[in-house]
Amino acid sequence: MNIESIDLNLLVAFDAMMQERNVTRAGQRVGLSQPSMSHALTRLRAVCGDPLFVRVKTGMEPTPFALRIAPSVRAGLSLMRVGLESAVAFDPARSERIFQILLSDLGEVVYLPRLMQHLKDVAPGIGLRVLQLPRENYREALESGDADLAIGFLPGLTTGFYQQRLFSDHHVCMVRADHPRIGWTLNLQQFSEESHIMIEPAGSRYSRVSLHSSTTTLIEQYLEKKGLHRHIALRVPHFTVVPDILQTTDLLVVIPTTVARLMMPRRHIKMLPLPFEVPQFEVKQFWHERSHLDGGTRWLRGVMAELFMERRPACGVPALAAGDQA
Known part of the structure; x- marks a missing residue:
């Protein structure tokens, strides 16, 4: 040829x-x-x-x-x-570029409303395409350029990627406000005896050894380590149906605090501390080294940091091994 x-x-x-x-x-x-x-x-x-x-x-x-x-x-x-x-220098005010972002449906709820309002004000021509893939496919999507950015708790993205911490989060329990057996406190016996909803994102079904874990996996690993058990009555791949189910059943759900706070307004549900301590987890943005110097993705990463970072580091650094921090 x-x-x-x-x-x-x-x-x-x-x-x-x-x-x-x-x-x-x-x-x-x-x-x-x-x-x-x-x-x-x-x-x-x-x-x-x-x-x-x-x-x-x-x-x-x-x-x-x-x-x-x-x-x-x-x-x-x-x-x-x-x-x-x-x-060519990237000009967000004039660009019509479409950025592709890997997000879970939880991430969509947390980030998109505020992000889209910001883009409307400063970069009206820019578009976003949100991708939901099995987490074991995140690496390939970022390496190939099918995705510009991935955001979330993603311990499977290590060598070959830059990462930047946005914020830390922890889990709480949510139930309907008039739950017949649970008031404004939750003890370990109640937690174990009640039935639960588990959110299992696509491609991240609970595994003891999976690197491509979700926050659901984090909770299950912790409970197993402590010898605690709960009855899972419903497993769903998406968060969005959970608030309606909580309001009409006696089920419990364990969910990140950031998302729980967004569920509270105008919902007949309440948020309760867990009856045991679970380690916090860090939400980060990840990008492949091939796009590290690209003007457009640098701008988008800066927007995410400006809108959602608790304390902004100077920049992302390469993840050289599992557990490295930005």
Whole structure:
């Protein structure tokens, strides 16, 4: 294959197809109509001497050749994109860039209202795309450039990433305000005897050894270590349904304080201290070293620090080993 004969736009189209596995959606991703996208794939097939994508029942699947070249194409496009972006000073007031952020649904509740109001005031052309992926996929998404930033309690992101602490948080228990057995205090016996809701984010099902743990995993590990047990009546992947369930049942939920405080207004629920001490956890923002000097992501990280950091360090530092702090 003669690299000089390849139009770089064809590689952009190829990368979009690898992500979408659908001609129409891939075209929308890169601003091409369906006929134009099909034409670009026809040209690239001719250059490569391979079908690249074949139609199956579920859509378009890549050939073995396409799977082999996809990582190199993605890395090359990412490198060019970062180089071009860094060559021009980033102006948030005029930019129309779309940033992609990895957040849980808890994170959406905590960060997005305040963040979107800030963007409206200082960067009205900028857009956000929130991604919810299994946590074991966070590394790949940041490395490939599919995500610019990840925010949360993410102990699985260590070597190869920068991290910056935003704030510390701890857990509390929430129940409906008129719970028949629980008043304004909660003892260990009540905690053990009542039934609970557990929030299990996608890809972070409780595991004793998982690095890709959530705050749910942190609680379960602590209870197990102390020989404490609770009955889980309901497991849900998202937080958003929990307030309504609490108001209409006798179930308990253990949840970070930051989120609990947002649930309180206009809700018939109450927040209670846990009857045992659980270590605090740190919420941080993470980014890959490849985007560390990119003007746009530097600006976005600064916005997050300005809006949500308790005490702002000078800058993020590389995470060289598990447990390093920003």
